[in-house]
Amino acid sequence: MTTQGFTQLSLALRLKTETAALHERLDKLVTALDPFGSRANYGRFVAAQYLFQRDVEPLYASGPYAALIPDLAGRSRLAAAEADLRDLGVPLPVPQDASQGPGLPLPEGLGWLYVSEGSKLGAAFLLKEAGQRLGLDEHFGARSLASPADGRGAAWKRFVQALDGSGMAEEEQDRVVAGARAAFQRFAVLLARSYDLDGEPSLA
Numbered sequence: 001m002t003t004q005g006f007t008q009l010s011l012a013l014r015l016k017t018e019t020a021a022l023h024e025r026l027d028k029l030v031t032a033l034d035p036f037g038s039r040a041n042y043g044r045f046v047a048a049q050y051l052f053q054r055d056v057e058p059l060y061a062s063g064p065y066a067a068l069i070p071d072l073a074g075r076s077r078l079a080a081a082e083a084d085l086r087d088l089g090v091p092l093p094v095p096q097d098a099s100q101g102p103g104l105p106l107p108e109g110l111g112w113l114y115v116s117e118g119s120k121l122g123a124a125f126l127l128k129e130a131g132q133r134l135g136l137d138e139h140f141g142a143r144s145l146a147s148p149a150d151g152r153g154a155a156w157k158r159f160v161q162a163l164d165g166s167g168m169a170e171e172e173q174d175r176v177v178a179g180a181r182a183a184f185q186r187f188a189v190l191l192a193r194s195y196d197l198d199g200e201p202s203l204a
């Protein structure tokens with residue numbers, strides 16, 4: 001879209017295209033870790049998810065972000081991940097470093113929220129696997145993979161509309177994309193720690 005002589009890019013589209021390679025590598029990493037091979041292996045995945053949700057939790061509760069995304073508070077999944085760990089009998093993981101969320105400036109934090117919200121789309125597939133292979137569901141053990149009440153597609157569409165309605169200039173959008181890249185990388189590191197992999201993977 002061209003407005004008053006400059007090109008206004010869709011932020012959501014930029015995020016999707018500019019992080020597609022990172023998503024693909026993360027998807028491959030998750031698959032290689034075989035999270036549905038056993039409940040114990042799945043518990044490690046949920047522990048990483050719990051720590052990632054701990055990173056983004058302050059953003060879900062933050063006024064400036066809520067002003068951009070009206071239904072933000074209800075989208076948090078930290079409590080669901082915690083309940084999953086309880087269901088599975090897995091102790092809450094002890095964080096190895098500080099939560100990344102507090103103090104993130106708004107453009108970058110929006111990228112972190114994009115990664116967290118977008119992961120609910122792929123979670124449809126993960127929920128199915130958790131059901132078929134481990135006998136878990138959105139009421140026990142796989143609450144953090146559950147669909148939003150009004151459906152994954154509708155919740156995602158509203159989030160994308162909020163992103164695109166945020167009116168960010170191109171340089172601010174660059175910072176949102178940088179935040180999303182950092183969030184993908186963070187998830188990979190949390191997975192590596194949770195599965196006791198040697199070293200920390202780079203998705204770059």
Ligand code: HEM
Binds near residue numbers: 023121123
């Ligand atoms: C085996 C693991 C995964 C699979 C199979 C998977 C699969 C998918 C699929 C199929 C979509 C697109 C859904 C649609 O367009 O309707 C998607 C979107 C997305 N996923 Fe994943 N995903 C996985 C893991 C993750 C993880 C761990 C994260 C982040 C922590 C993540 C972040 C995202 C994001 C941000 C999107 C939105 C892309 C966009 O449309 O802008 N995914 N995923």
